[in-house]
Amino acid sequence: MRVAVSGKGGSGKTTIAGLLARTLARTGRRVLAIDADPNPNLSIVLGLPRDHAFDLQPIPRDMAGGDGTRAAAPTSISTSPSLKSSAATASPPPTTSRSW
Amino acid sequence: MCDPHAIARGLIMRAHSEADDVVTDMEAGLEHLSRGTVEYVDVLLIVLEPYYRSLETGSRAQKLAAQLGVPRIYAVGSKVRTDAERQAIADFCARHDLDLIAHIPYDETVPKADLLGISPLDLNPQSLAVQAIQDLAQTLDHRVRADHDGH
Numbered sequence: 001m002r003v004a005v006s007g008k009g010g011s012g013k014t015t016i017a018g019l020l021a022r023t024l025a026r027t028g029r030r031v032l033a034i035d036a037d038p039n040p041n042l043s044i045v046l047g048l049p050r051d052h053a054f055d056l057q058p059i060p061r062d063m064a065g066g067d068g069t070r071a072a073a074p075t076s077i078s079t080s081p082s083l084k085s086s087a088a089t090a091s092p093p094p095t096t097s098r099s100w
Numbered sequence: 101m102c103d104p105h106a107i108a109r110g111l112i113m114r115a116h117s118e119a120d121d122v123v124t125d126m127e128a129g130l131e132h133l134s135r136g137t138v139e140y141v142d143v144l145l146i147v148l149e150p151y152y153r154s155l156e157t158g159s160r161a162q163k164l165a166a167q168l169g170v171p172r173i174y175a176v177g178s179k180v181r182t183d184a185e186r187q188a189i190a191d192f193c194a195r196h197d198l199d200l201i202a203h204i205p206y207d208e209t210v211p212k213a214d215l216l217g218i219s220p221l222d223l224n225p226q227s228l229a230v231q232a233i234q235d236l237a238q239t240l241d242h243r244v245r246a247d248h249d250g251h
Contacts, residue, residue: 001244002112002122004138007147008157009128012178015210015220016147017125019233020240022221024121032119034111036137037127047219
């Protein structure tokens with residue numbers, strides 16, 4: 001299932017999104033967690049080591065673009081065991097690494 | 101020109117073939133809803149804190165999401181401390197046609213974990229908020245599966 005979590009800033013949405021993603025991943029499901037907040041904080045709730053949270057690769061244009069996307073925005077992918085995560089930001093692409 | 105909304109929408113749409121589940125932490129506020137970023141999701145969770153500005157925002161989010169045609173829109177109470185707060189959220193949801201499916205209690209583990217820069221799940225997997233979110237995962241799974249089985 002594809003779940004999006006919305007709410008005001010500070011409402012707990014990142015905590016809920018991150019723990020929901022981890023809970024699903026712990027059952028053995030393949031989970032992609034996306035941080036679509038321009039101020040990304042999801043990686044900490046996912047349990048990614050802080051020194052790796054910024055270690056991300058841009059998503060290839062054709063993967064992120066889909067149909068009708070105007071431009072490839074800088075994005076980042078970070079992963080942790082059983083969990084893949086990515087962040088879409090409007091700032092220049094940070095460098096990234098991907099590992100399961 | 102950068103468009104994080106289009107990126108997120110594209111990711112949600114494309115990634116579903118590679119993953120069993122996609123969970124997206126949306127940007128704060130309502131702009132993503134007016135941009136149609138969540139068009140391809142199966143579920144939109146609207147997080148509501150027990151104070152009026154949060155509830156009002158949540159109601160607006162529900163209306164925008166319904167216009168987009170999001171198939172399932174659920175409200176989740178957050179940082180709930182007392183029965184009165186729980187009831188206030190429930191009453192608001194009843195009056196505004198919001199389908200309230202869970203309450204996540206206020207839990208010291210969350211700010212403590214944040215201060216340490218780690219996940220609440222790693223600090224205390226038995227904490228109340230963690231347990232409530234695990235229950236939420238089950239509830240969502242049942243609801244989405246029930247819809248699919250019904251077809």
